[in-house]
Amino acid sequence: MESTMVRGKVGAQVDNEPEARAGGALPYELIELFFFAYRDFVSDPDRILAELGFGRAHHRVLHFVDRNPGLTIAELLDILKITKQSLNRVLKELVGTAFIEVRTGLADRRQRHLHATASGHALAARLAGVQGERIRQALHGVPAAAHPAIEAYLTAMIDPQERKQVLSRIRKGPVG
Amino acid sequence: MESTMVRGKVGAQVDNEPEARAGGALPYELIELFFFAYRDFVSDPDRILAELGFGRAHHRVLHFVDRNPGLTIAELLDILKITKQSLNRVLKELVGTAFIEVRTGLADRRQRHLHATASGHALAARLAGVQGERIRQALHGVPAAAHPAIEAYLTAMIDPQERKQVLSRIRKGPVG
DNA sequence: CATATATGTCAGTCTTATTGACATATCTCA
DNA sequence: TGAGATATGTCAATAAGACTGACATATATG
Structure with a gap:
């Protein structure tokens, strides 16, 4: 009942992801x-x-x-x-x-x-x-030390080709 | 007022947020x-x-x-x-x-x-x-130690009233 | 001047959603 | 048993937000 990890890692009873295996359980x-x-x-x-x-x-x-x-x-x-x-x-x-x-x-x-x-x-x-x-x-509800990781995670979810452009636009600062 | 027979509650309490600030710059x-x-x-x-x-x-x-x-x-x-x-x-x-x-x-x-x-x-x-x-x-691209924080963050982004129900649905195995 | 560029607009279509009104099958309870 | 309540299905009309295609206009640029 560890609340955080992606579940189903050892889920023996349910074979719910047969063709899903592309290298592990899906998140x-x-x-x-x-x-x-x-x-x-x-x-x-x-x-x-x-x-x-x-x-x-x-x-x-x-x-x-x-x-x-x-x-x-x-x-x-x-x-x-x-x-x-x-x-x-x-x-x-x-x-x-x-x-x-x-x-x-x-x-x-x-x-x-x-x-x-x-x-x-x-x-x-x-x-x-x-x-x-x-x-x-x-x-x-999240340790402040982990806040940068959240930002990094969301950034990494963006298409790599767009990432730079998006970031520069985001950080360009308001009004001006 | 707005619900049909099917929809659940949607009306969260109005969080009156006049103009910009409340305790700092907006994220x-x-x-x-x-x-x-x-x-x-x-x-x-x-x-x-x-x-x-x-x-x-x-x-x-x-x-x-x-x-x-x-x-x-x-x-x-x-x-x-x-x-x-x-x-x-x-x-x-x-x-x-x-x-x-x-x-x-x-x-x-x-x-x-x-x-x-x-x-x-x-x-x-x-x-x-x-x-x-x-x-x-x-x-x-994120330290493994911060992975639980990402999950916690996304969880906390969900409406509090729904959170429990969503979590139980997400984490419960297939109903069978 | 010829052409490319930035924008505006008309017309039609698609997907996903909505509300409202009923229809039907089935379950529950007095 | 019979009257509701419940779970689902369906018809019709509408809206938001997106699309493609075609074409118009103003302005810039070589």
Whole structure:
């Protein structure tokens, strides 16, 4: 009943993974924990967004615009990995409700630079707040010494080819 | 107010979180890492599923049925937190393609007990395999001593009210 | 000027989810 | 036994979020 290890290592009675053997038991616990953890992680913002008639797509757009002021359409599409048609509706709604502001590029007037407005930033911060609160309480039950390992683990879960780009974007610091 | 006959409670207490802070900067890195990590985590199965004309919904159903043989419709709905109408199409397709088998309950003939077929189990194992591989390589870059902390962290990210139920479901062997 | 680039938009489709309303079989209990 | 309650199935309409394809416009660049 050691609560932490991946289960089934010596599970004699159940032969539940015949063709699964690619070199050991599958980490079912971590697979399912990740699923449930992520679901609850996004549920907090979902409730707030629903009050405003927004969905997760709005959250993602607002979040990355807030974190990367001046982001262009193309950059945002690259981050979100969606098509411009998908982005369009959501972005139009966020602009229409004045949570995001569009400024024509100065150097290149074809570009659109996106910025969160004051209310956009407030909403983004509120959404990040509830998610941050969940993270904070989760970290609370874990030795501080292990916190870097958690970050390292999540980082290593990202596709290697994208990892560098994602990290540089994440760590680029807010507002500026 | 919002629940149907099928859904469980969703209303967590509102954690009023006005603007930014509460006791420090928001953990933006972990917020974004979780987002990107989860996206890539599901991308591997997505590719396999696409070949078969299936989507994520099929994956989830097949996964939990495979892991919990004999699962009833009601139990599955409780795990997935979707409506029976949503489940229906997906489940019908999985049954129609013989990845899942339905058996009428013996004790209670109203119930339907779901089982993965041989091919269903093979597919489930293949999907869990690619996800497990990603997890394994991610764990590789983290000191083994910190592995329990990662599991503890993910567990703590789950809603407290659900945590116990989720854990018992995850750790219990196949129902048989 | 010709072409490439950045963005916008129209139209249609798909998957996954929703709510609402019923239908049917079966179990339970008074 | 008969009246509900329960477990599941199904029809219909709708929505969010994504997609492809095609085309339009403005601007930059060589």
